Amino acid sequence: MLSKEKRALAGLRVIDLSQIFAGPYATKLLADMGAEIIRVECAARSGRGGALPRMKPGGAFGASFPDGDTGEKSYNRFAYYNEVNRNKYAITLDLTKPLGVEVFRRLVRISDVVVENFTPRVMKNFGLDYPVLRETNPQIIMISLSGYGQDGPYRDYVTYGEGIEAMVGLSQLTAYPDGEPLKPGVAYADATSGLHAAFAILAALRYRRLTGKGQYIDLAMREAVTPILGEAIMDYTMNKRVARPIGNRHPPMAPHGCYRAQGRGEKGGENEKEDAWIAIAVSSDEEWRAFCNVMGDPPWTRDEKFATLSGRLASQEELDRLIGEWTSGYDHIELMNMLQGSGVKAGAVLNIAELAHDPHLKERGFYEELSHPEAGTHRYPGVSWQMSRTPGRLRLPAPCFGEHNRYVFGELLGMSDEEVWRLADEGVSAREPLSYLEA
Amino acid sequence: MPHRALSGLVVLDLSENISGPYSTKLLADYGAEVIKIEKPPLGDSSRRAEPFPNDQPDPEKSGLFLFLNTSKKSITLNLESEMGPQIFKRLVEGADILVENFRPGVMASLGLDFEALAEINPALIMTSISYFGQWGPYRDWDGSDIIAQAMGGLMGLTGEADRAPLKLPLSQAEFQGGLNAAVATLSALYFRDETGEGQHIDVSLQEAVASILEGALTIYRYSGFARGRMGSRHHLQCPSRVMEAKDRFIHVQAGANWDHFSTFLEAPHLMEPRFASILRYHYADEVEALIQPWLEKHDAREIFATGQEWRIPFAMVLGIDELMGDPQYEARGFFQEIDHPLAGRLIYPGAPFRMSETPPEARRAPLLGEHNEEVYIGELGLSKDNLTDLKEHGII
Numbered sequence A: 001m002l003s004k005e006k007r008a009l010a011g012l013r014v015i016d017l018s019q020i021f022a023g024p025y026a027t028k029l030l031a032d033m034g035a036e037i038i039r040v041e042c043a044a045r046s047g048r049g050g051a052l053p054r055m056k057p058g059g060a061f062g063a064s065f066p067d068g069d070t071g072e073k074s075y076n077r078f079a080y081y082n083e084v085n086r087n088k089y090a091i092t093l094d095l096t097k098p099l100g101v102e103v104f105r106r107l108v109r110i111s112d113v114v115v116e117n118f119t120p121r122v123m124k125n126f127g128l129d130y131p132v133l134r135e136t137n138p139q140i141i142m143i144s145l146s147g148y149g150q151d152g153p154y155r156d157y158v159t160y161g162e163g164i165e166a167m168v169g170l171s172q173l174t175a176y177p178d179g180e181p182l183k184p185g186v187a188y189a190d191a192t193s194g195l196h197a198a199f200a201i202l203a204a205l206r207y208r209r210l211t212g213k214g215q216y217i218d219l220a221m222r223e224a225v226t227p228i229l230g231e232a233i234m235d236y237t238m239n240k241r242v243a244r245p246i247g248n249r250h251p252p253m254a255p256h257g258c259y260r261a262q263g264r265g266e267k268g269g270e271n272e273k274e275d276a277w278i279a280i281a282v283s284s285d286e287e288w289r290a291f292c293n294v295m296g297d298p299p300w301t302r303d304e305k306f307a308t309l310s311g312r313l314a315s316q317e318e319l320d321r322l323i324g325e326w327t328s329g330y331d332h333i334e335l336m337n338m339l340q341g342s343g344v345k346a347g348a349v350l351n352i353a354e355l356a357h358d359p360h361l362k363e364r365g366f367y368e369e370l371s372h373p374e375a376g377t378h379r380y381p382g383v384s385w386q387m388s389r390t391p392g393r394l395r396l397p398a399p400c401f402g403e404h405n406r407y408v409f410g411e412l413l414g415m416s417d418e419e420v421w422r423l424a425d426e427g428v429s430a431r432e433p434l435s436y437l438e439a
Numbered sequence B: 001m002p003h004r005a006l007s008g009l010v011v012l013d014l015s016e017n018i019s020g021p022y023s024t025k026l027l028a029d030y031g032a033e034v035i036k037i038e039k040p041p042l043g044d045s046s047r048r049a050e051p052f053p054n055d056q057p058d059p060e061k062s063g064l065f066l067f068l069n070t071s072k073k074s075i076t077l078n079l080e081s082e083m084g085p086q087i088f089k090r091l092v093e094g095a096d097i098l099v100e101n102f103r104p105g106v107m108a109s110l111g112l113d114f115e116a117l118a119e120i121n122p123a124l125i126m127t128s129i130s131y132f133g134q135w136g137p138y139r140d141w142d143g144s145d146i147i148a149q150a151m152g153g154l155m156g157l158t159g160e161a162d163r164a165p166l167k168l169p170l171s172q173a174e175f176q177g178g179l180n181a182a183v184a185t186l187s188a189l190y191f192r193d194e195t196g197e198g199q200h201i202d203v204s205l206q207e208a209v210a211s212i213l214e215g216a217l218t219i220y221r222y223s224g225f226a227r228g229r230m231g232s233r234h235h236l237q238c239p240s241r242v243m244e245a246k247d248r249f250i251h252v253q254a255g256a257n258w259d260h261f262s263t264f265l266e267a268p269h270l271m272e273p274r275f276a277s278i279l280r281y282h283y284a285d286e287v288e289a290l291i292q293p294w295l296e297k298h299d300a301r302e303i304f305a306t307g308q309e310w311r312i313p314f315a316m317v318l319g320i321d322e323l324m325g326d327p328q329y330e331a332r333g334f335f336q337e338i339d340h341p342l343a344g345r346l347i348y349p350g351a352p353f354r355m356s357e358t359p360p361e362a363r364r365a366p367l368l369g370e371h372n373e374e375v376y377i378g379e380l381g382l383s384k385d386n387l388t389d390l391k392e393h394g395i396i
Helices: A022-032 A079-084 A098-109 A122-126 A130-136 A161-167 A188-211 A221-239 A270-274 A285-294 A309-314 A316-327 A332-341 A352-356 A359-363 A405-412 A417-425 B019-029 B063-068 B084-093 B114-120 B145-151 B172-195 B205-210 B216-223 B258-264 B278-296 B300-309 B327-331 B372-379 B384-392
Strands: A013-016 A036-041 A088-092 A113-116 A141-146 A215-220 A256-260 A277-281 A345-348 A367-372 A376-381 B010-013 B033-038 B072-076 B097-100 B125-130 B199-204 B240-244 B249-253 B336-338 B346-348
Touching: A013 A022, A013 A098, A022 A036, A022 A079, A022 A088, A022 A113, A022 A141, A022 A188, A022 B172, A036 A098, A079 A376, A079 B216, A088 A405, A098 A130, A098 A405, A113 A188, A130 A141, A141 A188, A161 A188, A161 A221, A161 B249, A188 A215, A188 A221, A188 B172, A215 A221, A221 B063, A221 B172, A221 B327, A221 B346, A256 A316, A256 B145, A277 A316, A277 A332, A277 B145, A285 A332, A309 A316, A332 A345, A345 B145, A352 B216, A359 B205, A376 B216, A405 A417, B010 B019, B010 B084, B019 B033, B019 B063, B019 B072, B019 B097, B019 B125, B019 B172, B033 B084, B063 B346, B072 B372, B084 B114, B084 B372, B097 B172, B114 B125, B125 B172, B145 B172, B145 B205, B172 B199, B172 B205, B199 B205, B240 B278, B249 B278, B249 B300, B372 B384
Parallel strands: A013 A036, A013 A113, A036 A088, A113 A141, A141 A215, B010 B033, B010 B097, B033 B072, B097 B125, B125 B199
Antiparallel strands: A256 A277, A277 A345, A367 A376, B240 B249, B336 B346
16 A cells, blocks of 8 residues: 555665765755665665664663663664655675775666765775766765865865854854853754755756766765855855844844743752743734733733834843843743734744643654564654655654665675675674774 | 757746745856746835845845846736736747646635636646645645744754744745755656656745654654753754864764764763763763863864864854855855846855766846847737836736
């Protein structure tokens, strides 16, 4: 039944050498749309954190494993990996060995796209840079995601997404007005690069459909993230004005911010009790009057200076304080419903538990359940958008290490069982990742 | 032979502000013909958004608009006029893609919902972007960037634990929505090119944001642990945060080789087993305290440059004013000068990725209604008199 469902990218085969988050996020998007993604992993670089000894390490790291337990095979139970690699296949292949390279090239012959995010010299060292891949398959589309790009003085610089956030000016602006640079609470540069990478691949596929030509895509994460700061960059080029952190404010609106709501009163630590907030954005005088109405028109709202946007902008601190006094008397979800019901833009700051149980996302079927042979049955954040004719869905749990060796080597490449065994015996196709300490 | 990746595609763009326009900017800069349809007499709301040169508002000079609308054509059309939807339907006949970010229900109220448009053009791909999606209990709620960041879970994870949740700067949920729309649209195009079938795409900014929470939702499902705000720290890696060097802030991260990192920082205490373990995040305060004194003795640039020689992933915490002179951006020619008849020559952020066969090209943003004649006369075959008439009646 499910297999008969139409998938937008059915028939597209992508070889995915990428690690951590940016590249895997790009291939996640393609996988959710029905492309066949084959992850190529090896013992030293599994992208799964290496094999950990069995333990219950506590903290956010420990919590990344089902029930806080790394289990017998930690590398098949890691939340990070399992979230972003659903709907994909995984094989193991050591590209530092000639036989590994040979098998990889056979795979390139029957594939459409190769995705990698090593530092620029690595693919060349494997003997698998674009000229070689093009010779192997003239129609291949190859995309390299790197921190800084394939040329220029920083080409060999190492970085993670957080470094890129710093290098584009995002960290400096992610801050309270009086505070030091912080950073987005998620791998923002990685996700943003991954989205651009998926777009790049699909654009190249469109060109190939019309012309038969493959091509090479050079995506520098830093360059893919810079455009999201467009208006600040334009302000600098126009007026030499350097953007400064303004916290939760947004100049054309006032009030605009995040206000404390009544504590949740749930079990948990002191902080959690207090940690309930509501975001409010008022973009017109009409909305302001509606907002005052919801607050019951307290006398302070009649102050002339609050009647206009320029007045509210000029008195924002006082305004924020007065609003905060009102919001702190109500539950944040109740506030959201009250304000939205009166046409005021408002949203509860959902914590992860609330987000996981948000009734709207639930109704829309955003979360989907997958059963993973080693991680158990859980709900995962689903496909990022909905499509009327080819609805994406979560079909497969993330692959276990080397799970699809037999399918890919045997069925796709036509190797005999003996040949497949030989790959494993000669260490070309690893049976398990190196331990964390070795890796 | 097409010379851009998306040459030959015709995109109708009814969207305004940021989310939709960023998705169509990508389509346009990589070669699609994007016809931006603006409501007369004011046009896209971002024409009235800051920044402006010398802070003088002018609908043709908004930096936000100029940046987001490169390579597009602009026509004016009032869909709320009696003739508006009819004219629009004629444009739909020749289009591949339609992007809109009205509040859900608006297109239907104009008689322009997907079902109606698919009757005219069954191969049409229609991409709708909204804060909460086209259906579900919050569908009719109004939103804005901060609301989507709050309800998508991003704000609750950003900022200091003992202060208010912090939104990401500028309009990041809007950009995420635009990026999702662009990828979704090209996915649907792939399917259409295979089958001839168009379809309707529903992008919700809340879901776009909830999709990028770096494992937080899955960690919660796996073990009940709801991650919170951690300031500049990372929840798994230690150290990975902004710290103070002698002269300014620097991003500090150890990378793959802890031994190497400890040696570089001349901090042998970091080799104690409890710090050398992946579980050192339990001792983040101590780890950072061992690093801080060394950082304070060195300039950030020096740490960045020599650290990179050691292959340690330090990064500079740069301000917007430091981007354009940066040697790497410069060597790759990232920033781009674009001339505009009214706004003049300005430097714009360049292309997000390079393509060997089909290099992108960003041309200046259009003036309001600049392409009315080209599109209405040239493509729809209206006469000059028709056009004057439409203008007088406020239809274009």
